[in-house]
Amino acid sequence: MTKTMKEMDVLRDHLAKHQLKLTRQRELILTAFLRQEHITAEAMYHQLAKKDPHLGLATIYRTLNLFCDAGIAQARHFGTQTQYDNISHKGHHDHLICTGCGTIVEFENCEIERLQEEVATKNGFVIQTHRLELYGLCSRCRH
Amino acid sequence: MTKTMKEMDVLRDHLAKHQLKLTRQRELILTAFLRQEHITAEAMYHQLAKKDPHLGLATIYRTLNLFCDAGIAQARHFGTQTQYDNISHKGHHDHLICTGCGTIVEFENCEIERLQEEVATKNGFVIQTHRLELYGLCSRCRH
DNA sequence: TATCCTCTTGAGACGGCTTATCAATTTCAA
DNA sequence: TTGAAATTGATAAGCCGTCTCAAGAGGATA
Structure with missing residues (x-):
């Protein structure tokens, strides 16, 4: 299939x-x-x-x-x-977003996902999907 | 001051x-x-x-x-x-959102935040803020 | 403190993105 | 095949945020 x-x-x-x-x-x-x-x-x-x-x-x-x-x-x-x-696809693609120039960097981090599951379980939830966005300045925009 | x-x-x-x-x-x-x-x-x-x-x-x-x-x-x-x-503002919280009934549970997890910093640093970013939302079903809505 | 140049404000017009409306069309169960 | 109900396409309407501009306020200078 x-x-x-x-x-x-x-x-x-x-x-x-x-x-x-x-x-x-x-x-x-x-x-x-x-x-x-x-x-x-x-x-x-x-x-x-x-x-x-x-x-x-x-x-x-x-x-x-x-x-x-x-x-x-x-x-x-x-x-x-x-x-x-x-x-x-989304399960493994979170985003780093530069507030200066708008650049988006995709990343994945299994450890973060594991901790998310842990938090969910502790609260009686079963995760279907999630959204993680980190906003900040990239190296170029900091100067 | x-x-x-x-x-x-x-x-x-x-x-x-x-x-x-x-x-x-x-x-x-x-x-x-x-x-x-x-x-x-x-x-x-x-x-x-x-x-x-x-x-x-x-x-x-x-x-x-x-x-x-x-x-x-x-x-x-x-x-x-x-x-x-x-x-x-430092007291930042993230959200667990039930897609069944709309309940929102706030949480914070230092370990996740630490890993976020790690990812950002690895990519040359300095984080200003972030958003983390976990979507799923709460224990009540699963049954 | 009075002057004057420049920046800021308030009100509403405007523009981009998304949703609502509605008559015509299509789907699908019987 | 038929007919009730959902969907479509075109476009109007709505929402959010920015722009415009005349009137007003800030503040450097003397």
Whole structure:
């Protein structure tokens, strides 16, 4: 079973549970979405314009938000725009963000993830996803 | 020397260095800002409406952004709004958020914070602030 | 302290991003 | 195949934050 199919099943499951329907547009957007780690609605709009010139921007926003509800995507506000992160990659990508120049460095740290699990367990939670963003100045912006 | 005075001096210093002026509004907003850990422009607008009904929202935005330039505050996008964090505030907490019922549990974990510093240093960053949110199901919502 | 140049303010216009509206279309269970 | 219900595309509307500009305030200088 490919990764794409796994996500598609998650979507199908969510749709069934909520009396929603699987449409051509939702399949198209999911397929495109799974090819990236994160993307904005606007960027996807341009990316898909070739494949379906009539696909509306509103539909993309609606669909990406649907993916968030289904647990496939996660919205992250950065600057004035919303980034939609692919959660299946997300588990291992946190962000260091320079408040000076906006540079984003991705990192992963198993030890931090382990401690997160520990905190969650201590509070009776089971983690589905998380968001960790460190804001500061990169070496260049400090001078 | 009180904490308020220390921040006020930082502001004065920044103003002097950039040929800016210390106004009644800037003093008022700084005093209010230092009383909180983080606040939105809109919230501060309502908070200060009693003290100065003519204080404009644009002035609050401009002033909070000025504080960011001066290194007193830090802007962080949260939801659709911008949160202005008080950088000198140390008692920072992170959040465990239940995706089932919306319950939010605050926690702090020194070990995680230490590891964050480590990651930042390794990448040449100096952290100003951070945000850590763990999303999952609480014990009640799992059943 | 009075003067004067410059910076700041307040009010509202403006612009970018996202969501709401609604008639036409599509999905899918029966 | 049919029909109720969900979805779509186009665009209007809404929200948040910034810009504009005339009126007002700060503060260096004498």
